Amino acid sequence: MRIITTRRISQTFFFLLFLWFCAVSTLGEQVWQLRGWPVGWLLELDPLVGLGTLLATGTLYAGLLWGLLTVVLTIFLGRVFCGWICPFGALHQAVGWLAGRKRSAAVQIAANRYRPAQRIKYVILIFLLSGAAGDFLAWLLDLSVESSIAVAGIAAASLACGIAAVRVRKAFWRRWTTVLVLLIIGWVGLGFLTDGSRLLAASLQTGLLDPLPLFYRSVNLTLLPLLDGRMAAFSSPGRLYPGSVAIGLLFWTVVLLNLVIPRFYCRFICPLGALLEILGRNALYRMGQKPDGCTACGACDRHCEGACDPSTTLRSAECVLCMNCLDRCPHDVMGYGLHPSAAGEMAGPDLSKREFTAALVSGVAAVPLLRLSGGVDANWNPAVIRPPGALDEANFLRRCIKCGQCMRVCPTNVIHPAGLQAGIEGIWTPVLNFRVGTSGCQRGCIACGQLCPTAAIRPIPLDERLGRGEFADRGPIRIGTAFVDRGRCLPWAMDRPCIVCQENCPVSPKAIFTREEFRPVRLSGDLRLREMVEDRLLFDGPALPAERFATGDYFVTLEESPDIAPVRIKDIGSGGISLAENPFVETASPGARITVRVKLQLPFVDPSACIGCGICEHECPVKGRRAIRVSAENASRDRQHRLLL
Amino acid sequence: MSETAMDRREFIRRCTRAGVCVAAAGSLGVAFYDSRAPAAIPGPTAALTLPDYSVGPLPGRICIARGVDRKRLVRQAFAALGGMQAFVNPGERVLLKVNAAFASPPGLGATTHPDLVKAVVRLCLEAGAKKVTVTDNPINDPASCFALSGIDAAARQAGADVIVPRQSLFQRFSLTGGRLVRDWPVLAAPLLQADRIIGLAPVKDHHRSGASMTLKNWYGLLGGRRNIFHQDVHTLIAELAVMIRPTVVVLDGTQSMITNGPTGGSLSDLKPTGTLIVSTDPVAADAAGAALLGKQAQDLPFIARAEKAGAGTTDYRALNLKEIKAI
Ligand code: SF4
Numbered sequence A: 001m002r003i004i005t006t007r008r009i010s011q012t013f014f015f016l017l018f019l020w021f022c023a024v025s026t027l028g029e030q031v032w033q034l035r036g037w038p039v040g041w042l043l044e045l046d047p048l049v050g051l052g053t054l055l056a057t058g059t060l061y062a063g064l065l066w067g068l069l070t071v072v073l074t075i076f077l078g079r080v081f082c083g084w085i086c087p088f089g090a091l092h093q094a095v096g097w098l099a100g101r102k103r104s105a106a107v108q109i110a111a112n113r114y115r116p117a118q119r120i121k122y123v124i125l126i127f128l129l130s131g132a133a134g135d136f137l138a139w140l141l142d143l144s145v146e147s148s149i150a151v152a153g154i155a156a157a158s159l160a161c162g163i164a165a166v167r168v169r170k171a172f173w174r175r176w177t178t179v180l181v182l183l184i185i186g187w188v189g190l191g192f193l194t195d196g197s198r199l200l201a202a203s204l205q206t207g208l209l210d211p212l213p214l215f216y217r218s219v220n221l222t223l224l225p226l227l228d229g230r231m232a233a234f235s236s237p238g239r240l241y242p243g244s245v246a247i248g249l250l251f252w253t254v255v256l257l258n259l260v261i262p263r264f265y266c267r268f269i270c271p272l273g274a275l276l277e278i279l280g281r282n283a284l285y286r287m288g289q290k291p292d293g294c295t296a297c298g299a300c301d302r303h304c305e306g307a308c309d310p311s312t313t314l315r316s317a318e319c320v321l322c323m324n325c326l327d328r329c330p331h332d333v334m335g336y337g338l339h340p341s342a343a344g345e346m347a348g349p350d351l352s353k354r355e356f357t358a359a360l361v362s363g364v365a366a367v368p369l370l371r372l373s374g375g376v377d378a379n380w381n382p383a384v385i386r387p388p389g390a391l392d393e394a395n396f397l398r399r400c401i402k403c404g405q406c407m408r409v410c411p412t413n414v415i416h417p418a419g420l421q422a423g424i425e426g427i428w429t430p431v432l433n434f435r436v437g438t439s440g441c442q443r444g445c446i447a448c449g450q451l452c453p454t455a456a457i458r459p460i461p462l463d464e465r466l467g468r469g470e471f472a473d474r475g476p477i478r479i480g481t482a483f484v485d486r487g488r489c490l491p492w493a494m495d496r497p498c499i500v501c502q503e504n505c506p507v508s509p510k511a512i513f514t515r516e517e518f519r520p521v522r523l524s525g526d527l528r529l530r531e532m533v534e535d536r537l538l539f540d541g542p543a544l545p546a547e548r549f550a551t552g553d554y555f556v557t558l559e560e561s562p563d564i565a566p567v568r569i570k571d572i573g574s575g576g577i578s579l580a581e582n583p584f585v586e587t588a589s590p591g592a593r594i595t596v597r598v599k600l601q602l603p604f605v606d607p608s609a610c611i612g613c614g615i616c617e618h619e620c621p622v623k624g625r626r627a628i629r630v631s632a633e634n635a636s637r638d639r640q641h642r643l644l645l
Numbered sequence B: 001m002s003e004t005a006m007d008r009r010e011f012i013r014r015c016t017r018a019g020v021c022v023a024a025a026g027s028l029g030v031a032f033y034d035s036r037a038p039a040a041i042p043g044p045t046a047a048l049t050l051p052d053y054s055v056g057p058l059p060g061r062i063c064i065a066r067g068v069d070r071k072r073l074v075r076q077a078f079a080a081l082g083g084m085q086a087f088v089n090p091g092e093r094v095l096l097k098v099n100a101a102f103a104s105p106p107g108l109g110a111t112t113h114p115d116l117v118k119a120v121v122r123l124c125l126e127a128g129a130k131k132v133t134v135t136d137n138p139i140n141d142p143a144s145c146f147a148l149s150g151i152d153a154a155a156r157q158a159g160a161d162v163i164v165p166r167q168s169l170f171q172r173f174s175l176t177g178g179r180l181v182r183d184w185p186v187l188a189a190p191l192l193q194a195d196r197i198i199g200l201a202p203v204k205d206h207h208r209s210g211a212s213m214t215l216k217n218w219y220g221l222l223g224g225r226r227n228i229f230h231q232d233v234h235t236l237i238a239e240l241a242v243m244i245r246p247t248v249v250v251l252d253g254t255q256s257m258i259t260n261g262p263t264g265g266s267l268s269d270l271k272p273t274g275t276l277i278v279s280t281d282p283v284a285a286d287a288a289g290a291a292l293l294g295k296q297a298q299d300l301p302f303i304a305r306a307e308k309a310g311a312g313t314t315d316y317r318a319l320n321l322k323e324i325k326a327i
Helices: A003-024 A041-045 A047-057 A062-077 A080-085 A087-100 A105-111 A116-132 A134-146 A148-168 A171-193 A211-227 A245-259 A264-269 A271-280 A299-303 A324-328 A353-371 A393-399 A405-409 A447-451 A462-466 A490-494 A500-504 A615-619 B002-031 B070-080 B114-126 B142-148 B151-158 B188-192 B216-221 B226-243 B282-293 B301-308
Strands: A286-289 A334-337 A415-417 A430-432 A481-484 A512-520 A527-533 A536-540 A554-558 A567-573 A576-579 A593-605 A628-631 B061-066 B093-098 B131-135 B161-163 B170-173 B184-187 B196-206 B210-212 B248-257 B270-279 B320-325
Touching: A003 A041, A003 A080, A003 A087, A003 A211, A003 A324, A041 A047, A041 A062, A041 A211, A047 A062, A047 A116, A047 A134, A047 A271, A047 A393, A062 A080, A062 A271, A062 B002, A080 A087, A080 A271, A087 A105, A087 A211, A087 A245, A087 A264, A105 A299, A116 A264, A116 A271, A116 A353, A134 A171, A134 A353, A148 A171, A211 A245, A211 A271, A211 A405, A245 A264, A264 A271, A299 A324, A324 A334, A405 A415, A405 A447, A481 A593, A490 A593, A500 A512, A500 A593, A500 A615, A527 A593, A615 A628, B061 B070, B061 B282, B070 B114, B070 B248, B070 B270, B070 B320, B093 B114, B093 B216, B114 B131, B114 B151, B114 B196, B114 B248, B131 B151, B142 B151, B151 B161, B170 B188, B184 B188, B184 B216, B196 B216, B196 B282, B210 B216, B210 B282, B216 B226, B226 B301, B248 B282, B270 B282, B282 B301
Parallel strands: B061 B320, B093 B131, B093 B196, B131 B161, B196 B248
Antiparallel strands: A286 A334, A415 A430, A481 A628, A512 A593, A527 A536, A536 A576, A554 A567, A554 A593, A567 A576, B061 B270, B170 B184, B196 B210, B248 B270
16 A cells, blocks of 8 residues: 555544544534543644643643653654644645645645745744743742752852863853853843742643644534534534634634645644654654655655655655655655655754744743733633633633633533633633523533543532532532622513523522512502402503503502502403402592502522522523623632632 | 664664653653642642730730820830830830821821831830831722821831832731631731731721721731621631730820721811720720720620630720829
8 A cells, every 4th residue: 555545544534533523522412422532632642732731830631641642753753743643734735735736746846845934833832832831930030039049059160160161261161151151140130030020920822823722623613513504413502602703714714825835834833843843853764865866856846745845955854744755756766764865854944043032032921911911810800701610710821722622512502712801811712601502501510621631621520510529518619600780680670570580590599589579660640549349449540551460460559558568460451450359448548549569579699609600691581781690700710709708 | 884884873873862852751741740630729828827926924914094195105104014125025026017008197097196106116126126117008009008197207217117018928828717817818028027016006986897996907917808808807807816916006096086987088087085005915905995986895796706716805904904194
């Protein structure tokens, strides 16, 4: 079998596996729906997820250890992941091939030649990783302040070395000791400058461009919902994701760029590719030319997926191991092995010192700049309601890779990709939108945390969510608190009975309770008693339409009988108002004023019982801006948001 | 022959490099591997314990002095209790916890009066204190509070340092047996750098707790979103009374804020009550001070709760009580 056939089979396999994982990440009855499939495995295999969270949190969470497999493979074999496994790479390769297959050889060669701009992906990688390394950096700088004796020791020693080196008059040693001394001075100086700086923080943004989270997110949130239909129900229920247009735009842009340059994303943007390039720079096995036989026919350059100039000096780090050159070479010159390429090879693009430093420094500086908004601090946004089990905001931003797994699996479609409400750092992180979906956040559901590959949403047991068993003393997990907007609430503001919210409150005993009030209704004129016939009151005044007032919620009181509780209206007809009983016979006399009162149950929220599930908000019949809304106050994920003692 | 040798050397070099990389990546991965998700609530921070600043096991002493001039009052009251040297030993560091809560001028009585601050600083220095520090975590902007209340200038003039609170001076603290003060930021740095603590508080009406005197004054040692404690202010004050065992407290009732507390804002909120109380027992001081607001100790639930918690006694007459008239 031809090697590229094998590669295509591998690519197809992983591509289909990826689609399968996306499709099955939904709760349902069907055999194919979430039955312990390792749906996040491809994300875990992505070492950029592992490295990013490792830098940001100092831990490598559970399944992310899989990334090590990719790392080892890359060190030995080069970028097999890019050429053989990555489903996003496969998509790019397919689209690029489709777009270019009819083009002339010269055009294809031109499209596939190496371009210096391919080093941009390093800039992106370094920028994103240094943003994630803020805490690590803070720790390093703290170290310089905390153990200043040690630092002074090192400084003295290096100074001594420097003096010795100058004495030795070796230019090489002189340079290096100067650099060392400057580094130490800079380290200690910066340490003092940033001592106690609360802004130096880590923010994991690799997921914005990391191919696997990007692909998962795009398919989960913009493709499957579109494909959902009568033929194939990919999600129960049909999905809405407000704000996902930006996700789709990014996706289609990078896919369509293949029409201009094949594998545009892989060559210029992909930070994972850049990471694997670095790891695979000195791979044991690599593509290369055998010593004799090359006629410079260009067949290899024409089909090179990595744009790494196989016909001349091969840029081995750029090579994605598509093996097209090996297959296409009519003279059998290309080989994959331990030998360096006969025509010469070099690792690949290198950043200049200046570019490297610029990317690093801007990445480190970007996060403190973003944190100045105070979004994880005094200026936290109560509209950002995170799924149950989500970590506190600062830790959440250290982990979330915006893969959208939680949004995909959420059975009620209540988890959505954030726009700007969680700050620029929080773009496409999960927030709850109770207006959308089938209901609020189901009390008995813990699906999102089970799928989150990074534990940005912790995998909580149901007992923890409900606050029972060993978690009884902590109480249930609260994601926010519902607040009644008395200016919009039907009973509170408009004298109309309602309390849908109270009925739907799933907590037991209910977190929404009511207090009864009889309020006089607004009529166009006074009602005066003309005559009383048993349980009927005949009256003068404006008509009382039975369809409104004889519903059982309306009552009357009489002016002269203040002590008599309101009496329910049974019916209204030509004979006047029929009452359920008539206690007024004793006291009332003709001419007395009749007041029609509506019995209202006014909703109140008990904040110690409310878990913020948002079902009330979802169900509230005031459909525009709901009259009861959840906000993040009292969410258990951050003690700073505590509302009650 | 030579080519093969080259290749072999090159091969070994590459293998070693790959091996080292794999080993490095592998050990990094394994070293930082974490099979469990982070805890729901981050673990408790390093345990902070606060010292007991009180003067040994002597029975409590209290002096109620009548007069109008703060400087004289406080001098003579301390003299009646054996002088400042009975409380501060030579070479000790003293922390004065003032009430600087509001950016309000001294005449309005919302903050500890600068004359009192000055007098107590001098007394401490005369007793041989090595260092006197003045602090509080006010409600309004700290720098403005210290400046406008006149406390900053008075303290410095008399030779004390003023610590304006900053984030880095706070540490999380849990009160043993406490229900509210749990893992809560406390203005720890000045507390830990002092051998003695003297509380200096004005007598003020307080809408929520009924009165702000020497016990309520400790509220200003808390950081964070402390106003959440207003939901149970009496318990909180009682816990503060257990948290801080001061050397001595001075309750300044030469003028008392009778209405509109604790901010006041008008001279008409003040009433000359001509009393200054110095006590080793803040519960006793507050119990005695309640009268200045026209209240009784039992009207103020936090006093009873503090007593029950073992922070002092409401029966100030049972202590070694001195009553003097300042001349
Ligand atoms: S929180 Fe959601 S989007 Fe973020 S990493 Fe976890 S599953 Fe992915």
